[in-house]
Every structure is written in structure tokens, then in C-alpha cells.
Amino acid sequence: MEQQGRVLWLVVEEADHGQRLDRYLAQKAEGPSRSFIRRLMDQGLVEVNGRQVKAGYPVAIGDQIRVEIPPPKTVTLQPQAIPLDILYEDRDIIVINKPPGMVVHPAVGNYEGTLVSALLAHCQDLSGIGGSLRPGIVHRLDKDTSGVMVAAKNDTAHLSLAKQIKDRSAQRWYLALVNGNIPKAEGLIDAPIARHPVNRKRMAVVDNGRPARTWYSVTERFGNHTLVECRLETGRTHQIRVHMAYVGHPIVGDQVYNRCRDRVGMTRQALHAYHLGFQHPRTGESLSIDAPLAADMAQVIDKLRSGHRV
Numbered sequence: 001m002e003q004q005g006r007v008l009w010l011v012v013e014e015a016d017h018g019q020r021l022d023r024y025l026a027q028k029a030e031g032p033s034r035s036f037i038r039r040l041m042d043q044g045l046v047e048v049n050g051r052q053v054k055a056g057y058p059v060a061i062g063d064q065i066r067v068e069i070p071p072p073k074t075v076t077l078q079p080q081a082i083p084l085d086i087l088y089e090d091r092d093i094i095v096i097n098k099p100p101g102m103v104v105h106p107a108v109g110n111y112e113g114t115l116v117s118a119l120l121a122h123c124q125d126l127s128g129i130g131g132s133l134r135p136g137i138v139h140r141l142d143k144d145t146s147g148v149m150v151a152a153k154n155d156t157a158h159l160s161l162a163k164q165i166k167d168r169s170a171q172r173w174y175l176a177l178v179n180g181n182i183p184k185a186e187g188l189i190d191a192p193i194a195r196h197p198v199n200r201k202r203m204a205v206v207d208n209g210r211p212a213r214t215w216y217s218v219t220e221r222f223g224n225h226t227l228v229e230c231r232l233e234t235g236r237t238h239q240i241r242v243h244m245a246y247v248g249h250p251i252v253g254d255q256v257y258n259r260c261r262d263r264v265g266m267t268r269q270a271l272h273a274y275h276l277g278f279q280h281p282r283t284g285e286s287l288s289i290d291a292p293l294a295a296d297m298a299q300v301i302d303k304l305r306s307g308h309r310v
Helices: 021-028 034-042 115-122 155-166 239-246 295-305
Strands: 002-004 007-011 046-048 064-068 086-089 093-098 146-152 171-179 186-190 193-195 203-205 213-221 225-232 271-279 286-290
Touching: 021 034, 021 046, 021 064, 034 046, 034 064, 086 286, 093 115, 115 146, 146 155, 146 286, 155 271, 171 239, 171 295, 186 239, 193 239, 203 239, 213 239, 225 239
Parallel strands: 146 271
Antiparallel strands: 002 007, 007 064, 046 064, 086 093, 093 146, 171 225, 171 271, 186 213, 193 203, 213 225, 271 286
């Protein structure tokens, strides 16, 4: 693969013969998602042998592919001076401890008070690969999930971090307080996830869903509740929340996937991204960053630990 400025040139080899074009480009370009690739194609920025083709085009040996990646779009969001709990920052990346209740990027019903708005007020530059409404955002956490997140200040950092998440070399570890006493000290939940067949706002374990794997290990037991460490091998929407509910131990306070009224004082799901490990996109240095628990979850765990009902 040859890159000239903002243009990628690729020549299809034998091992890739027959692949869908969008899948092939997402793999070879090392970072952009298939949806991003398809947006480029819709804009006429992808050519195979000098002509435009559809995303499902099966590439053939010797095909010459040109991909033009446009400069990031101008961000029109309004910066907001919202305090950030910054765990690490340099000219390429910023790592923050996201509080519960904060939406990562603007969406319907949540256009202000987002992490993106706070980042725009704090940083002079953010990568544009995620689109005009998601500058700098490489991965995200649900609104009511707290914890560590990394954002990219330039496209090079964004592509590197996205690739590490995609190829599973980045470490993403969570703490979850769940209902019930999990019998096994550790285990793997290997169950495919897709949109719920009836309620499209929810995710569910579905036979023909996308592969999803969550490793868990018990950290502490509190009688009718268990604190578990969860490690993502894949990154599906609501993955930990869906998987823990699937095995009969839903996350305490989860108003979508937990029907149990025993919330022990939690007004949101008791899920916290406590550890993020990755290689620095510029230096290659291994970074390991932990985020302290949000106050509400820490308070509930302390009371359970002391034997008090919350």
C-alpha cells in the first residue's frame, strides 16, 4: 500500500481475491470503519481501475484502487467549558475519566453538555475522522457508564488507536456490580449480539448476531451481589450489560437489561471502565491508565463491603 498525501493507492493481491471492496479497504487502510469507507464511496472518492463501483464489488487480483481521504470537516459544535477529569494528555491524545450521566457525542435529545463539547473547549485540535459531530472520538462509553476514555487530537493518532481497538491489542477492563452470587470465579461469555428482534432500541443475544466475547472474573462477593471484572475481547454495543443479563446476573441499576428492583442505591447501571491499555500512537510506548470509581458506585460498594444495606 502506498500513501501520497491524502490519497491511498492499493493493488489487490491473490490472498484478497473475491473480498467485498468495503471490507477489503477497511482491513488494508488500517483504521477506517466500513461505514466510513462507504461514505467515501458515496462521495465518489473511491475508484477501482479508474471507475467507481459499489461497496459489494468483489476485488480481483491486480485491481488498482485509489482512495481519496478528504480533510476533516469543519466542526460546527459549540465548545463548552465543562470541567474534565484528565488522567493523561500530550500533543496527540487526551485520556479522561468520564463521569456518569455525560453523553460522549451529540445525539437526538443530547446536544449540549457532551464530552465532545468539553473537549472542544479544552483542546485546540481534535481528529476529524469520526465526523463533524464526533471529533476526536475513537471509542465511547454509554451515557450512564463512567470511566476511562481516550480521544485523539489528530488523524494519525485516531487511526492508530482505532486499529488497536479493532485488532484487540488495546486493553479495556471494566468493573461491574451485578445482582446475585456468581458461582464460578471466572469464565468466558461467548454469545453473539445484535439488535433485539422486537425492541430495536435494545441489544440482545441473537443466534445470527455479531460475535461477542466477554471475559469475567469475580473480584468480591457481597451475599446477593457480586463485583466482577470484565474484559472485552470484542466491542459490541452494550456488550457487558447484555452478556451479564444473559447469564442471569444483570448489572445493578441497569434500567434497560435488569428487571430486578434491588438497585442498592444505584440510579444508573453500576458499570465503570477502570483500565485502558494501549500503545502510544507516536512513540509506541505502552500506556496503562486506570480511572478511580465514580463516587456513587464507590459509595455503594463500600456500604456493601461493610455489610450495610444501602
